Amino acid sequence: MSSAFPKLFAPLSLLLACCVFLAAAGVRAQAADETPVREATLVYHFRPIVTWRTTLVGMTPEVRVRRALARINNLTPGQMTQPVERTPFTVDSGRGISVHIGETSLFTILQGDLAVDEKISLDEAAERAALEMAAALQASVEQRRPRVLLTGGGLSLLASALALGLFRLIGRARMLLIARLEHVIDNDDASSKLRWARHGWLLVHRVTQLLMGFLWLTVAYLWLTFVLARFPLTEPLGDRLTDFLFGLLDTFGSGVIHALPALATAVVILFLTKTVTDVIGNFFKAAKEGRVQVPGLHPETVTATHRIVSILVWGLGIAVAYPFIPMSDSDAFKGLSVMFGFMLTLGSAGIVNQMMSGLVLVYSRALSVGDFVDIGETVGVVSEVGALSTKIINMRNEEVTIPNAVLVGNPIKNYSRLAGARGTLVSTKVTIGYDTPWRQVHALLIAASEQTPGLRAMPKAFVYQRSLADWYVEYELFAHMDKPLERVPVLSALHANIQDQFNTYGVQIMSPHFVAQPSNNVVVPSENWHAAPATPDTPHQET
Structure with missing residues (x-):
């Protein structure tokens, strides 16, 4: 039996292979039948x-x-x-x-x-x-008919000539518009509302180019539609372009008509918001002019408070009107909202810090426009207090911009806040030995201030004796001035006058340092206590 098995194995293997092949062919045929037919x-x-x-x-x-x-x-x-x-x-x-x-x-x-x-x-x-x-x-x-070809060709040439004329007319109109705008903007008598165009002239050119391109595309579209419709073979293409244009206009017009009620509602809401902000603006204007007194509202904080309230009112108005804006619920608006939210999230940390620091500056009333201040290494007059930074004009007539967060973190010396109508206070120091009568020093310093242009005669200058040192007395002269930016030249002139006064009356400006104790006491005799220009009624100090 073992010898018969090999003889049967070959036919059985061939039969099995045929069955597998037929089964695979059937599967392929069934798969081919199940494959969808493409139209x-x-x-x-x-x-x-x-x-x-x-x-x-x-x-x-x-x-x-x-x-x-x-x-x-x-x-x-x-x-x-x-x-x-x-x-x-x-x-x-x-x-x-x-x-x-x-x-x-x-x-x-x-x-x-x-x-x-x-x-x-x-x-x-x-x-x-x-x-x-x-x-x-x-x-x-x-x-194939010659008359159709000639008629279509003639009308196409006429339409082409008309399209070229419109192209030239559009280009000519753009050049005239730009020339007119340049003349109006460059005119010295032009309204200040057009001054922005000087800085955005490139934007004006881009807008006119976009408008010209839109008009050119419109003319080209109408020309192509007309030419295609003149020939029987291409007439279907012209009909499709015409249907597309009218369909687009119909869609746009229907959208506008359906959006009119919601758009009118949004306009009414924004109009009411504008009315409320105008009323609020009149109130804050009266508060700034002093016609209305509100506890806790100071003249320095009126502008900032007005801006904050206006932003809140406009934010509320826009939030109420937003659902009525056409396409506000579309994916495009949603995408823009997500993008702006993402940008605000990324850049809000530094901006919010600067804005909050600006509010701290405003409501602490640390400084205001026109104040003469000393902030670290910057000394000058405040020219602008913005939401993000403060601008100061220093003694060299340079504009220094300091972020509000930096200002909040540094001490601010405001020389104008307590001056009021008396002007900004300016001072200088001098040290004189004990052998010079203090009354004479006071009189010499005050006389020098009276001869210095830029210093006010009233209130009158005064002198303090700041310290009694080991070898000298330190005197400090205080005077008032109206123009803080002229502090450096005024001090220079004051120093020159002090030297002239002291030289005139033979008083030496030198702080003596003794190597050895003099034989005589370094004192002022009583008969010299009122040496010129001092008088017996010269006070000790003035405030």
Whole structure:
């Protein structure tokens, strides 16, 4: 039995291999049957005739399209003028209709070619395809007529000339508009509202270029639509462009009409918001001018408070009006909201810090515009207190910009806050030995201040004795001035006058440092206590 097994193994193996091959072939055939058929549309001279969705005698829709086009292209001019007819027939797969001209079959339509969602019968689909085929063949016949070509060519040339004229007119109008704007902006008597255009002249050019490009595209679109519609073969393309334009205008117009109620509501809300902000503005204007007294509202904080309240009111108004804005619930608006929120999240840390520091400066009333201040290494007059930074003009007439967060973290010396109508206080120091009468020093310093231009005569200057050091007395002269930015030249002139005064009366400006104790006491005799220019009634100090 063992010798018979090899003889049976070969036939069994061959039989098994055949079974596997047949099974695989069956699977492939079943998979091929289950593969969906891709639809194809027969298009002739830009006109869609019929769409096929099923096979015919093993031919896919793509093959049916190629064969139908071959038959149509083989038609003679005489056949193209004959009527397109329809003949129903029956095949194994069901009922069908043949579309033909005479004895020449053009194509067939089967029940499986109809769209599932399209509520149309086979007869209606065949009738529509026959009409479209007849129109396409008629257009092909008309296209060969010389009169049609001449008429279409002439009208196209006329439309081209008109389009070129409009192009030149649009370019000319743009140049005239730019020249007029330049003349208005450069005119010295122009309104201040147009001054911004000097800094945004490039933007003005870009806007005019965009407007010119839009007008050119419009003219080109209308020209192309008109020219295509003049020839029978390209008339369907012109009709599509026309339908697209009118469809776009219809969509836009319908959208505008439907959006008018909501848009009117948004406009009313924003108008009421503007009215409320105007009323609030009048209130804060009266508070700034002192006509209205509000506890806790100071003149220095009126502007900042007005801005904050206005922002809150406008924010509330925009939040209420936002749902009524057309397309506010669209994906585009949602995407913009997400983008702005992301940008605000990334950049808000530093900006909010600077803005809050600005509010601290304003409501602490540490400084205001026109104050003469000393901040670290910067000494000058405040020219602007902004939301993010403060600008100071120093003694060298340089504008220094300091972030508000830096100002909050540094001590601020404000020389103007307590000056009031008396002006900004300025001072200088001098040290004189004990052998000079203090009354004479006081009188010399005050006389020097009275001779210095830029210092006010009233209130009168005064002198303090700041310290009694080991070898000298330190005197400090205080005077008032109206122009803080002139502090450096005024001090220079004051120092020159002090030297002249002391030299005139023989008082030496030198702080003595003794190497050894003099034999006589370094004192001022009583008879010299009122040495010139001092007088007996010279006070010890003035405040």
